[in-house]
Amino acid sequence: MEMGSVGTAAEPAWTGLPPGLLRMRRLLLVVWLGLLTAAVGLLLGMFAGPVWALLALLPLALLLSGWVMLGRNWRSWRYAERADDLLISRGVLWREETVVPYGRMQLVEVTSGPVERHFGLASVQLHTAAAATDATIPGLEPAEAERLRDRLTVLGGARSAGL
Numbered sequence: 001m002e003m004g005s006v007g008t009a010a011e012p013a014w015t016g017l018p019p020g021l022l023r024m025r026r027l028l029l030v031v032w033l034g035l036l037t038a039a040v041g042l043l044l045g046m047f048a049g050p051v052w053a054l055l056a057l058l059p060l061a062l063l064l065s066g067w068v069m070l071g072r073n074w075r076s077w078r079y080a081e082r083a084d085d086l087l088i089s090r091g092v093l094w095r096e097e098t099v100v101p102y103g104r105m106q107l108v109e110v111t112s113g114p115v116e117r118h119f120g121l122a123s124v125q126l127h128t129a130a131a132a133t134d135a136t137i138p139g140l141e142p143a144e145a146e147r148l149r150d151r152l153t154v155l156g157g158a159r160s161a162g163l
Contacts, residue, residue, distance in 0.1 A: 012080035012087055021139025022074040024119040026067060033063040079137050086126070086152065088135050098135045102155040104128045110145045124148050 041056030072092045080087040088098040107127040116122060122145035123138045140148070 012082050014078040014080045014087075014089070017074060017077045017137075017139045018121075018141055018144075019074075020119050020121050020141070022071060024115065024121060024139070025070050025074070028115070029063060029066050029070060033059050033066065037063070077138070081148075081151070086135075088137060100126050100128060100135050102152065102158070104130075105152060105156040108149045108152045108156070110142075110149050112142065112145075122146075124152075126152070 037056050037059040040059060041053045044055055045053035069092075073090075076092050076095075077088075077090045079089070084103075085099050085101045088100070090096055105126055105128055109125040109127070110122050111125060112122040116139075120141065121139045122142045123136055124140060124145050126135045126137075128134060137145075137148070
């Protein structure tokens with residue numbers, strides 16, 4: 001049997017994360033590694049000489065590779081709402097897929113720190129009885145995070161578990 005021969009009816013409808021999360025993470029990368037590059041270059045230039053200041057190119061190289069890796073990681077995140085559970089898939093090198101049955105959810109939280117709020121983002125945190133199956137969906141638009149929280153709360157209550 002070939003890999004794609006199974007019907008697509010069983011394939012869940014995946015939803016990716018909004019681009020605001022990628023913008024926020026890339027901006028934080030540029031700010032922190034840009035400051036590190038400038039500090040290393042300045043300090044080494046002042047105390048060790050201009051040749052040693054070239055070591056400041058190392059954090060710059062990290063910035064460039066981190067830029068690409070953040071994009072790959074962001075594209076790997078997705079979630080799907082199915083009839084009985086929520087699927088969360090992520091990872092580039094090591095794929096991880098978490099299945100959270102609605103009936104096992106005890107608490108669904110929407111959180112948004114100051115940086116996330118500045119970028120108009122929120123995260124949904126799912127808590128179950130088993131700590132190993134707790135799951136997070138980061139970087140959602142607040143309206144989508146609240147819609148997902150409300151839907152998961154209703155489905156969790158309907159499935160007669162913790163909610």
